Amino acid sequence: MDHIAEIRRRHFISGEAIGEIGKSLNLSRPTVRKALKAETEPVYQRQVQPTPKLGDFKDQLTDWLVFDSKLPKRRRRTAQRLFEGLQAEGYQGSYGPVQRFVHDWKLASGKQPVSKQAFVPLAFPAGETCQFDWSYEYVLLDGILQAIKVAHFRLSYSRKMFLVAYPREAQEMVLDAHARAFTYFDGVPKRIIYDNLKTVVDAIFVGKERQFNRRFLTMANHYLFEPVACTPASGWEKGQVENQVGNVREWLFTPTPSFSGFDDLNAWLALRCQELANRSHPEQAGRTIADCFTEEQAPLLPVKAVFDGYVEKTMRVSSTCLVKVDHNRYSVPAEWVNRVVSVRLTADRIRLVADRQVLAEHARCYGRNQLVCDPWHYLPILEQKPGALRHGAPFQQWDLPTPIRIVRDRILKQDKGDRAFVELLLMARSLGETGLETLEVACDLTLQTGVIAAAIVLNEMRRLTEAVRPKALHSLPANIPTLHLDVQADCSRYDSLRGYRYEH
Known part of the structure; x- marks a missing residue:
């Protein structure tokens, strides 16, 4: 209260009665007594917060919370998404009442808030560090609900993000995601921080010592960046991308979006990354993420050549001129039947190689028991x-x-x-x-x-394919000599030849 000091001074110094002080300040006697007992300003805390505008929507909000509680955690709507849904239903109030209602409902349902930990604030130089992680999301692809993997990149200085989706988390997907990210950023950071992914780390030793996957190291050597693996169960070492996973799930994948295929989905993700870069930078006041990214692009390492991010394995061609990859079969030219070929897997293609030449190439199929054939092979x-x-x-x-x-x-x-x-x-x-x-x-x-x-x-x-005949010459070149005497026929020469024939 603003009048605590005045009340205490008028009562204890001037000797005014409680009633007189209350009448002059338009306060009740109990309020004046509380002020006289307080040596510091009391913190007023309302026991019950009225929510008149939310009243008509509480049943709808409760139904949504009950429905979401039956879904996997990553698919549940946040309070912000529930607030936006109520606005679409006609709610005119603010976000605060919705947030408090959701919090109280979760407490009543036995969901205690997560305890907070203390962390040290981090600062990263421009162009030095990027953080990488995977997330598990749901989307509608061609009308079918599917679980997908989303690769997350985040430049630690500018907070610029890049997202790309795949059907699964495999090593060829990791290699392809890096190539796409470096093309998108138009440069390569000096260090990239990872979890201890099986597609990146083969063995974990004491401290920070790791044995990285050889194929992954080949890519790192190609782009000249240093891979750094986190301490196990220490996600805060790459806290920016960990937070990004939760934010992106709320911003982009709640409610479940719909696309015709992965090409459509990845084009939309790239567009949204550009739009989200227009947000304010969380630390540099007055600047956007896009502004900081423009500054960060200069110290990034240049991309001199795109890495061919394939994973290779050798397989024997069957008697039906097929090789089996991920539960699907792909054709090989018939002359390679029962011979060993090299199968190179990328995120979207399968190449069959032998004798330093590409025998066949197919679009990769992610279903099961599919037959992908080139009739010319047979x-x-x-x-x-x-x-x-x-x-x-x-x-x-x-x-x-x-x-x-x-x-x-x-x-x-x-x-x-x-x-x-x-x-x-x-x-x-x-x-x-x-x-x-x-x-x-x-x-x-x-x-x-x-x-x-x-x-x-x-x-x-x-x-249609016969060779074109040479054109007839209608005039002779100027350097060819011409005849000045007309050639005359001499039929008597034939008579001499006939006589020669009869004599012999």
């Missing part, structure tokens, strides 16, 4: 077994252009049509990269004639 087998064309799985999935598909269906109904269509495919393969396009044009021309036969298609392909 063409040499069709030379010996043309009957496999009808029921071969690689050819049933083949998305051929419409003219080729129509001609194929017509030819397969003819006698020995399997072998005839295989000859067309062999001809297309011999033409290289333009072979399928040439076959499509030839099939289209054949359909226009109305007579469908493999011989006609072959003839059209040869006409």
Whole structure:
């Protein structure tokens, strides 16, 4: 109270009665007595906080809290998200009553607040340190609820963040995430702090000594940054990114967002990282994160070349020209059947390598029991077994252009049509990269004639690919001598030749 000093002075020094003091200051007698007993200003604490605007929404808020309590912790809405939901329902009050209601409800439900620990404030030079971590989130991909892994990067000086999502947490994902982050930051920090991830650390020794994964060290040597692993169970050593995980979950993944696929999701995450960089810097007043990031870009190490972040393993090709990777099968050219090839896995591609050359490349599939085939890999087998064309799985999935598909269906109904269509495919393969396009044009021309036969298609392909004849010369060059005497025929020479023949 502002009048404590005046009340005590008027009563103890001037000798005024309690009633007179209360009347002049418009205070009750009990209030004056409390002031006379207090030597310091009392802290007023209201026992019951009225919430008139929240009253009509308490049942709705309680229902939401009960529903969220049955979800995994990371999917529960925070008080801020519940407040925003109530605003959408028409709530006109402030955030404070909602926060207090949520806090009291959690206490009544037996959820005690987490005890706080004391920490030392940290300061990082520009361009020196970045922190890395994974988080486990839920999104709707093509209408299906899926659990995903999100890689988090945070530059410790500017607080600039980068996020990228993957179906799982594997070493090739770690390598790809770093390449994307360094491209996004347009530079590499000198140190990056990690948990003791199995994809990063192979063994933990005493203190800070670690045995890092060899493939991960290869990437670190490529970009010239120093990897640093935290002490086990000491997340505060990279507290910025730990807080970022919780904030991003609240800002971006609550409620559950929806996307068509990972490309759409990662494009949205990159856009949101740019938007969040416009927030005020938590320590440098008057500056945004984007402003500090502009300052931090200069001391970052330059990216001279992007690291090819693949993980390699050797596998034997099966008798059906397939290798099995992560419960899915991928085709290999037929000449490599029952031989060993190197399988290079990246976040989105699978490359099959042998003899220092790429034999095949496929888009990586993250389902199960999927068959990913290139029909051209099986063409040499069709030379010996043309009957496999009808029921071969690689050819049933083949998305051929419409003219080729129509001609194929017509030819397969003819006698020995399997072998005839295989000859067309062999001809297309011999033409290289333009072979399928040439076959499509030839099939289209054949359909226009109305007579469908493999011989006609072959003839059209040869006409389309035959060498261009040299143009006829209509005038002679100026340096060629000309004849001034006309050549006259001498038929008597033939008579002499006939006579020579009869004599001999």
